Amino acid sequence: MLPLLFKIGFLPVDLWDFLDVFIVALILYQLYRLLKGSIALNIFVGMVLLFLSYQVFQALGMNLLSSILTQFINIGFVSLIIIFQPEVRRFLLLLGTNTLKQRDSVWSRLLGREAEVHANSPELEDISRAFQRMAASKTGALLVCTQEADPDTVITGGTPLNSDISYGLLVSIFHKESPLHDGAVVIENRRITRASAILPVSENSKLPAAVGLRHRAAVGVTEKIDVVCFIVSEETGKISFARSGELERGIDERRLRDLLLNYL
Incomplete structure (x- = not known):
């Protein structure tokens, strides 16, 4: 178990908490880079606001609104896949392409087969x-x-x-x-x-x-x-x-x- 670094009120904070926040922030930043400039970013922001609204309504005891928003959240994952299908496909394509590119580049260097294009080709x-x-x-x-x-x-x-x-x-x-x-x-x-x-x-x-x-x-x-x-x-x-x-x-x-x- 990692040693306790400090407390914020009653909340203990250790090194894993820092790592957790850093990874989540990195994922959110990559999502922003993936979605920026497209209509999908507006949809994503809207869904985040919907989730935050649900948390507020639930904390305030507004049961009717909470139950309505719960129905949207329960199918949220499937909705994300459907709405962001082009972005998900793009992300997987980029991930797979970059992985294969790095692998081929390493093998090419090891085997001395890197092709060169000269300035006077x-x-x-x-x-x-x-x-x-x-x-x-x-x-x-x-x-x-x-x-x-x-x-x-x-x-x-x-x-x-x-x-x-x-x-x-x-x-x-x-x-x-x-x-x-x-x-x-x-x-x-x-x-x-x-x-x-x-x-x-x-x-x-x-x-x-x-x-x-x-x-x-x-x-x-x-x-x-x-x-x-x-x-x-x-x-x-x-x-x-x-x-x-x-x-x-x-x-x-x-x-x-x-x-x-x-x-x-």
Whole structure:
């Protein structure tokens, strides 16, 4: 048994109590990070207020209100699973993806198989050139680099390609007259696996009102799985980058090359 640290009135406090509070605070913080920017956060706050109201009504002896709120609380766990199904799925996907990514990274280092993308690699050069041209001509584009994630979990549709990355192919796909331009190009293992893919759209209310569906789709897919996205705005010609639900707008050529070097 751990020694008593101090008392707050009649309440004894030991080291386990500190650990208990710390873990609960950490879980609540992670829940906030997971839910922030979505409608689910408002629902979660409402359910917490409902539970606190139940405690107050019960303490005051207001039996009718307490019994009504009890019916909601008794099915609370099932309700949470139903209401927060997308968030629960996202959390499990992120947990599983990060665990597998760490395991594969360790084995790759042990076996000396880590792949490297050099600053002068042809794939990096082709993507950079294609994006600079599309930015200059205000041609909308959306490119997804999958990292270690399985894109089939959230990315749907599209035309299978299984092609090498090339400047001409990227420019041709996103040309305004191309039947494949409306959607995302997906890159796996430094190969273009599909074009005109459909991505989930973010519900983040904190995104700037000026961003369109292409940017919201880029943010949406990075919220759900471990991917990064490069976007060219059809309205402004500016290049943007999305990762982990965050959007970086208006990146220059040097920043684009650095990001490609890190995430291709």
